[in-house]
Amino acid sequence: MTQPPEQPPSGGYGVPPNQPPQPPSGGFGAPVPPTPGYGYPQQQQPGPYGSGPYGHPQQPGPYGQQPQQPGPYGGYGYPPPPPPQFPPPQPPSGRGPFKGRPALLIAAAVAGLLVVGGTVWAVTGGGDDKKPVAEKSDSPTASGTGDDPANPGDGSGDGGKDPENLNEGRKSGEAKVLWYKEAPDAPGSGADAPGMWITGKTAVKAAYKELVAYDVGNGDPTWPTITFPQKICAVTPQKSADDKIVVAYESGVSDSAKCNHLQQVDLNTGAKGWTATVADGDLFDSALTIGLTITGKTLMVGRSQSGVAYDLGTGKQLYEKKKYGAACFPSAFAGGGKLLVVSSCGAGSDTAHDEVQELDPATGSAKWTKAIPKGWTVSHVYSVDPVVLYMTDSDNKHWNISTLKSDGSVRSQVDSKAAFAPSCGLSILDQNLQGCQGVAVDADTLYLPTDATTGANQIVAIDLATGKEKWRVKSPEDESMLPVKVEGGKLIAYVEAAYDAGGQVVSVPTTGSSHTTTKLLQMPAGTARIESSFFSRDIDYVDGRFYISSTRLNGNDDTKEKLMLAYGK
Numbered sequence: 001m002t003q004p005p006e007q008p009p010s011g012g013y014g015v016p017p018n019q020p021p022q023p024p025s026g027g028f029g030a031p032v033p034p035t036p037g038y039g040y041p042q043q044q045q046p047g048p049y050g051s052g053p054y055g056h057p058q059q060p061g062p063y064g065q066q067p068q069q070p071g072p073y074g075g076y077g078y079p080p081p082p083p084p085q086f087p088p089p090q091p092p093s094g095r096g097p098f099k100g101r102p103a104l105l106i107a108a109a110v111a112g113l114l115v116v117g118g119t120v121w122a123v124t125g126g127g128d129d130k131k132p133v134a135e136k137s138d139s140p141t142a143s144g145t146g147d148d149p150a151n152p153g154d155g156s157g158d159g160g161k162d163p164e165n166l167n168e169g170r171k172s173g174e175a176k177v178l179w180y181k182e183a184p185d186a187p188g189s190g191a192d193a194p195g196m197w198i199t200g201k202t203a204v205k206a207a208y209k210e211l212v213a214y215d216v217g218n219g220d221p222t223w224p225t226i227t228f229p230q231k232i233c234a235v236t237p238q239k240s241a242d243d244k245i246v247v248a249y250e251s252g253v254s255d256s257a258k259c260n261h262l263q264q265v266d267l268n269t270g271a272k273g274w275t276a277t278v279a280d281g282d283l284f285d286s287a288l289t290i291g292l293t294i295t296g297k298t299l300m301v302g303r304s305q306s307g308v309a310y311d312l313g314t315g316k317q318l319y320e321k322k323k324y325g326a327a328c329f330p331s332a333f334a335g336g337g338k339l340l341v342v343s344s345c346g347a348g349s350d351t352a353h354d355e356v357q358e359l360d361p362a363t364g365s366a367k368w369t370k371a372i373p374k375g376w377t378v379s380h381v382y383s384v385d386p387v388v389l390y391m392t393d394s395d396n397k398h399w400n401i402s403t404l405k406s407d408g409s410v411r412s413q414v415d416s417k418a419a420f421a422p423s424c425g426l427s428i429l430d431q432n433l434q435g436c437q438g439v440a441v442d443a444d445t446l447y448l449p450t451d452a453t454t455g456a457n458q459i460v461a462i463d464l465a466t467g468k469e470k471w472r473v474k475s476p477e478d479e480s481m482l483p484v485k486v487e488g489g490k491l492i493a494y495v496e497a498a499y500d501a502g503g504q505v506v507s508v509p510t511t512g513s514s515h516t517t518t519k520l521l522q523m524p525a526g527t528a529r530i531e532s533s534f535f536s537r538d539i540d541y542v543d544g545r546f547y548i549s550s551t552r553l554n555g556n557d558d559t560k561e562k563l564m565l566a567y568g569k
Contacts, residue, residue: 072376072391072400166527174502174524175567178545179219183563184210186553193563195235196549197267198542199243204267205549205564206232211247212563213270216545219566223270233259237434238294238336240312243267246292246299248278260287262301264315274315281306281322285329291431293335298361300339302431305329307341309364319364328355332431335361337385342378342433345371354378356389358408368408376400380424381433383441386411386464390436403446403464412467414446418460421451423482437538440483440491445470445510447483447491459483459493461510473508473515477501481517484541486510492541497523497531505541521546523567530562544568 166177183193184207191208198204202222204213209231213222234248246264250257258280264273278287281303291302298318299310307321307330321330321341328345331354339361346352354372359365372378372391379399380390387404401414422438440447446462456475459482463470475481479496486492490507497503502523508515523531523546536552549564 072373072393072402166530167524169526170524173522175521175546175569176524177527178217178566178568179214180530180562180566181205181212181214181219181564183207183550183553183561185557186555186561188555188557190555191231191553192233193550193553194232195237195245195247196538196540196547196564197239197243197245198540198547199239199267200543202268203547203564203566204245206235206247207550207563208232208553209249211265211270213267214564214566216543216566217568222268226265226270226272228263230257230261234290234292236292236294236299237432239267240294240297244273244312246294246312248290248292248301256288258287259290262310262315264312273313276310276315276317278303278308281320289431291332291433293333293339293434295335295337295339295361298335298339300333300335300361302330302333305331307333309361318362321359321364325355326351332433334381334384334433336434338387340381340384340387340433342381356387356404356408358387370404370408378433380436382436382439382446384434386441386443388441388446388464401446403467412464414462415467416460416462416469418448418458418469419451420448420460421457421480422448438482440486442486442510445486447486449480449482452480454478457481459491459508461491461515471515473517476506476517476519477504479503481506484539492520493517494539494541494546497528499532500528501525502528503531505546520544521567521569527565530565534562534565 162177162180164180166180170176186208193205193207195206196203198216201216202213203216204211206212209228211226211228211232213225214220215222228247228249230250230252232247233250236246239245244264244266246262248259249261249263251260258278260278262276262278264275265271266273278290278301280286282305285303285305287301287303289304293300293302294312297312299312300321301308301310305323309318309321310316311318323329324343326346327349328343329347330341330343332342334340334342339359341357341359343355343357344352345355351374353374354377356370356372356378357366358368360367375394376391377394378389379392382388382390382401387408389402389404391400391402392398393400403411403413405411422436424436438449441464444464446464448460448462450458450460452458452475455478457480458472458474460472461470462468473481475495477495477498479498479501481493481495484492484494484505489510491510493506493508495504495506502525504519504523505521506517506519508517521541521544531548534548534550536550537548538551539546539548541547545566545568547564547566550562553561553563
């Protein structure tokens with residue numbers, strides 16, 4: 001299956017159509033379109049648990065593939081896409097976020113943010129330098145405007161200044177550019193620009209060493225830019241219920257610098273909260289790179305072989321998730337509605353396998369443990385509630401999507417003939433299990449985009465109870481349509497821009513018998529070239545406004561790079 005180019009870890013969300021392939025996100029066994037030099041699927045064989053829910057060979061898919069290989073639970077496992085053709089704008093995904101294991105594809109790592117300003121909590125190390133203690137300091141608070149955005153909630157705004165004349169020639173029915181921002185200077189080797197958080201009045205973005213905030217309606221600075229001592233190396237993809245995030249930045253500029261400095265930030269005011277330094281764990285358990293995730297009031301920091309949990313409000317260390325059982329080492333965490341950990345067990349032995357656990361975010365105790373069959377690896381987590389996992393086999397030749405029940409047992413495996421193409425962030429050493437975009441999940445349904453080498457694609461709705469397709473909806477244009485989120489009983493999707501036509505935000509009813517698209521926002525043709533050139537990107541649709549931002553800066557000194565663009569009515 002192919003996917004638009006370059007998140008990893010935060011990886012950009014969608015990418016222009018016809019880009020290098022991304023790891024399959026197709027349902028349980030969406031056949032992958034054959035590509036020159038890439039083999040065809042083989043005959044189905046029984047899986048490790050018998051025939052499984054789909055214990056019969058699947059019929060050839062739309063591209064004439066042969067029946068597929070078995071998945072980890074006896075269903076189908078389908079071949080992943082061939083390696084991307086570089087240079088890819090968006091990072092394709094292969095083996096995902098596990099340290100110490102080879103990555104299938106290479107792309108820029110998505111780094112994290114760090115913030116400054118506000119009541120600061122300086123953290124000092126204990127005697128063993130492993131359990132930092134938060135202490136309040138007297139750092140100044142970043143000032144915010146405190147003003148409400150222009151007409152929040154209905155997608156309107158005064159648009160602020162328009163020095164680029166981006167609204168010139170705008171046609172009736174087209175959205176207007178509310179504001180446009182250029183990126184800060186980045187080194188020639190490039191820099192990450194991870195994360196994008198939208199609150200009721202502020203759009204916040206990280207870029208290289210900076211955290212910037214803009215009024216959602218007019219783009220005016222909401223609070224002063226926060227500049228960190230070193231480059232941002234990790235961020236929490238989620239924000240808390242009270243609009244807090246945590247950003248990490250590096251300890252220095254050398255190749256051995258660690259991603260171990262944490263800063264809590266208030267998105268609405270720019271005020272800094274507590275700070276902490278993440279110590280290394282036991283032998284081979286380092287903070288050279290880390291993953292960050294928020295679940296409720298808990299921040300989980302993933303090191304290479306363990307995790308450290310902090311109270312998100314105070315910075316107090318709560319517990320460590322370390323080695324357990326038969327040499328099981330935590331490799332990566334996923335957060336949000338639930339806290340999951342994927343561990344590598346018995347590495348190098350005949351019994352090597354992955355395990356998935358749901359943790360109590362307050363205590364770290366495991367609610368359930370699910371052993372993944374030998375030879376299969378959890379590469380991505382499409383959803384934590386319900387739990388939807390994307391897995392690949394040991395040779396990275398086949399993949400499987402499984403949904404788990406509340407006790408960790410298998411609920412279903414996706415069984416579809418479609419070739420899916422979500423966009424999954426990737427870096428060699430990232431720990432971002434949740435780097436896939438172009439995927440949406442609600443309580444009962446998984447929504448995935450199909451791949452289309454030319455013309456319109458489709459979004460497929462898959463029943464999580466059975467793994468079977470429920471319905472499909474075709475893109476209203478000859479450009480790919482990608483799921484964004486499910487909101488108010490409707491699927492929100494983004495139709496990508498063409499070179500000479502702006503993109504669209506559309507909605508699709510998730511229930512009933514009719515699943516047709518309704519246009520919510522039509523981006524202007526006058527900015528189509530800019531919109532379509534966000535190759536490494538993040539997107540969101542909040543309160544009637546559409547936001548698109550870069551997740552990777554190329555460091556080109558000859559031109560000013562774009563950072564963020566906002567559209568509204």
